[in-house]
Amino acid sequence: MNKPVSNEYVHALDRQFVFHSWSTQGNLNPLVIAGGEGCTLWDYEGRQYLDFSSQLVNTNIGHQHPKVIAAIQEQAGTLVTVAPATANLMRGEAAKRILSHAPDTFSKVFFTNAGADANENAMRMARLYTGRDKILSAYRSYHGSTGAAIVATGDPRRVPNEFARGHVHFFNPYLFRSEFHASDEEEECQRALQHLRRVIECEGTNAIAAILLETVPGTAGILVPPKGYLEGVRSLADEFGMLLILDEVMAGFGRTGSWLALDNFNVVPDLICFAKGVNSGYVPAGGVMISQPVCDYFDNHFFPGGLTYSGHPLAMAAIVATLDVMAEEGIVDNSRRIGQELLGPGLRALADKYPLIGEARGIGLFWALEFVSDEKLKTPLPAPVMAQMKAAFQARGLLTFIVDNRLHVVPPCIVSPAQVTQALGIFDEVIGEFSARHAH
Incomplete structure (x- = not known):
C-alpha cells in the first residue's frame, strides 16, 4: 500500500x-x-x-473481545489449519462445549463453514436418514444463499435461485399479518398447525423428510412463535415420521436471552443448525448438532458430504473461547x-x-x-x-x-x-x- x-x-x-x-x-x-x-x-x-x-x-x-482474539492468535501459533479427517484438540473441545448447551438427546457435531451449509447438510442428513425427498419450510424464513438453502428460504430472494428440487413452503404464525384471519395468538397457533397438517397431507405423508424451521424467524421479522406452536410442529413430525430441523443460525447462542432459542420453548428437534453467535463471526464457522438416533444411523451408513475447512482450528479456537467467555461473563x-x-x-x-x-x-x-x-x-x-x-x-x-x-x-x-x-x-x-x- x-x-x-x-x-x-x-x-x-x-x-x-x-x-x-x-x-x-x-x-x-x-x-x-x-x-x-x-x-x-x-x-x-x-x-x-x-x-x-x-x-x-x-x-x-x-x-x-480480547480473550477470543488471544485464543485465535495462540492457535495460529500452534496449528493454523489441518484436514477434517484428523483428530484435533480444538475441534473436539468446541464440539463438547456446543453439545453442553444442546438437549440431552444430542451427541455429535458436524462442522461447516457457515449457516447456509449447516442447513444444506442437515437437509442431506434428513433425506438419507428417512429415505424421503421433500423438505417443508416456511414462507417467512431465511436459511442461507447456497443451492438448497436458498430454495428452502421462503422470502422472494429464492425466486431467481430455484434450482434445487423437493422444496415445499407453508405459512408460519405471524398474528400481526395473519394468513389465517386469527384474532389472538392461540387462534393463530391452532390455525397455523391445521394449515401445516393439510400441506403435509397434500404433499404426501410418506414423501417428506423433514420440516425445517427457524426457532425464531429472524430476517423474516423476529417472529416469536406463539405458545404451543413448536410443540405442535414436533407432534406432526412424529406423527408422519419426519425429522424436525431447527435453524438457530441467527437465534442461537445468547441472542434470545438463552443459550439456544429452543430453550424458550418446550421442543426437542432432531437436528440443530448453528453459526453466527457461536463465535461471533470472528472466524467463519457453522455446524449441525446431531441427535443420537441420527448419529446411530450413520455409524453403518456412509455420509456423502464434507468440507475442506470443516472444523478449521482457528474457527474452533474462536468457538471455545467465545463460549467460555459467554459463561464466565x-x-x-x-x-x-x-x-x-x-x-x-x-x-x-x-x-x-x-x-x-x-x-x-x-x-x-x-x-x-x-x-x-x-x-x-x-x-x-x-x-x-x-x-x-x-x-x-x-x-x-x-x-x-x-x-x-x-x-x-x-x-x-x-x-x-x-x-x-x-x-x-x-x-x-x-x-x-x-x-x-x-x-x-
Missing part, C-alpha cells in the same frame, strides 16, 4: 475491486469501518458508531435481563407513542419494530422511507439492521443499559421526525 489509509482511499478501493452481495453494484455507497471494540465501531476519521445491528446479527460478544443472562427490563419495554413504549410503528415484538436482544404508513390498514412503510430512516440513524452514530419495513433491534449481547438508553433516545428522535411526515 503506497497511499495513506483514509475513508476516501478505502471507499475507492472497495468500489473499484469488490463485488457486493444482494446488491445492484452501480449505486453502492458502503460505510467505511476501520476498527471496533465492544459495541462500538469507528472509521479512519475517528467517527464512532454504536452497533445495534451486530453486523449481520452475529457479533453476540461484541467486537474484538454472564453474557446470556445480560441478554435476557437487558431485553426484559430495558430494551423490550423501551421499544413497546415507542410503539405506543408513534402510530408509525405497527408493532414491537421480540425476545432477549432479538427485537423488531414494524413500520406502517396507515395504522388501521397496516400498510408497510415504503422502502425508500425506510432507507432514509436508516441514513438518519447512521447520521446520529447508530448502526441499524433494516429489512423491508422493519427495524431489527439486535445489539451485541454485551450491550450496557447506558448504550440501550442512548439508542432508544436516537430511535425516539428519528421516529418522531418521520412520524410527523409519514403517519396517517
Whole structure:
C-alpha cells in the first residue's frame, strides 16, 4: 500500500475491486469501518458508531473481545489449519462445549463453514436418514444463499435461485399479518398447525423428510412463535415420521436471552443448525448438532458430504473461547435481563407513542419494530422511507439492521443499559421526525 489509509482511499478501493452481495453494484455507497471494540465501531476519521445491528446479527460478544482474539492468535501459533479427517484438540473441545448447551438427546457435531451449509447438510442428513425427498419450510424464513438453502428460504430472494428440487413452503404464525384471519395468538397457533397438517397431507405423508424451521424467524421479522406452536410442529413430525430441523443460525447462542432459542420453548428437534453467535463471526464457522438416533444411523451408513475447512482450528479456537467467555461473563443472562427490563419495554413504549410503528415484538436482544404508513390498514412503510430512516440513524452514530419495513433491534449481547438508553433516545428522535411526515 503506497497511499495513506483514509475513508476516501478505502471507499475507492472497495468500489473499484469488490463485488457486493444482494446488491445492484452501480449505486453502492458502503460505510467505511476501520476498527471496533465492544459495541462500538469507528472509521479512519475517528467517527464512532454504536452497533445495534451486530453486523449481520452475529457479533453476540461484541467486537474484538480480547480473550477470543488471544485464543485465535495462540492457535495460529500452534496449528493454523489441518484436514477434517484428523483428530484435533480444538475441534473436539468446541464440539463438547456446543453439545453442553444442546438437549440431552444430542451427541455429535458436524462442522461447516457457515449457516447456509449447516442447513444444506442437515437437509442431506434428513433425506438419507428417512429415505424421503421433500423438505417443508416456511414462507417467512431465511436459511442461507447456497443451492438448497436458498430454495428452502421462503422470502422472494429464492425466486431467481430455484434450482434445487423437493422444496415445499407453508405459512408460519405471524398474528400481526395473519394468513389465517386469527384474532389472538392461540387462534393463530391452532390455525397455523391445521394449515401445516393439510400441506403435509397434500404433499404426501410418506414423501417428506423433514420440516425445517427457524426457532425464531429472524430476517423474516423476529417472529416469536406463539405458545404451543413448536410443540405442535414436533407432534406432526412424529406423527408422519419426519425429522424436525431447527435453524438457530441467527437465534442461537445468547441472542434470545438463552443459550439456544429452543430453550424458550418446550421442543426437542432432531437436528440443530448453528453459526453466527457461536463465535461471533470472528472466524467463519457453522455446524449441525446431531441427535443420537441420527448419529446411530450413520455409524453403518456412509455420509456423502464434507468440507475442506470443516472444523478449521482457528474457527474452533474462536468457538471455545467465545463460549467460555459467554459463561464466565454472564453474557446470556445480560441478554435476557437487558431485553426484559430495558430494551423490550423501551421499544413497546415507542410503539405506543408513534402510530408509525405497527408493532414491537421480540425476545432477549432479538427485537423488531414494524413500520406502517396507515395504522388501521397496516400498510408497510415504503422502502425508500425506510432507507432514509436508516441514513438518519447512521447520521446520529447508530448502526441499524433494516429489512423491508422493519427495524431489527439486535445489539451485541454485551450491550450496557447506558448504550440501550442512548439508542432508544436516537430511535425516539428519528421516529418522531418521520412520524410527523409519514403517519396517517
